[in-house]
Amino acid sequence: MKKFFFFFIIVLIFFLLIELILKSIKPTPYIYDTKLGWKLKNNFSFIYKQKDLYNVSYFSDYSTNKFGARYFLYKFENENNRFVKKKDNYKLVA
Secondary structure (H helix, E strand, O other), X not given: OHHHHHHHHHHHXXXXXXXXXXXXXXXXXXXXXXXXXXXXXOXXXXXXXXXXXXXXXXXXXXXXXXXXXXXXXXXXXXXXXXXXXXXOEEEEEO
């Protein structure tokens, strides 16, 4: 019985350490909510290192505003023009 209890304590400590390490390396943008279950954190910003299907690494910026909504803003610079893409709309900015 002592061996089982000792083994259980070691496994529990191991999982707690792994959880703390993963929380610091790759934080989650979600928090628990009693009404919704899960919702996005307010003012969350983190740059994740992702991989696509071809195993090519890229960085993705995941950020939310003060209300917890995702915010997308992409800037494309050209030689003559500067384009700003906000969601699916293109606008020319002088």
